[in-house]
Amino acid sequence: MAHSERTIPNSSALTGWYKSGYSDGHQAECLEVARGHAHVPVRDSKAVTGPAVLFSLD
Template identity: 95%
Template structure:
């Protein structure tokens, strides 16, 4: 993956990764978020040396709020 200002090619270079408390550890579709950074890094929990996407704090908060409200529906037409 090409590096851009909104991605980190190797997310293992960052610290503070954690999984959601909603993740029971057996799910294949888990995301991890890293605390303590100016932007919010997000990565696939199965790809710890893979890329991370960077979200602004406001962007990440808006995304999480929309998910909690059910506003992002898969396969929505």
């Protein structure tokens, strides 16, 4: 994934990641969201050093 204003190439640089309470930990398709940032970062839970996509709060 190319770096742009809407992605972070290494999501492990951010803190506050969590998975949904509906995720039981055995599913292969889980997303994580990080709290406490100006934009909402979302990443694949299996790729903790992979990219994150940033969404605005608007």
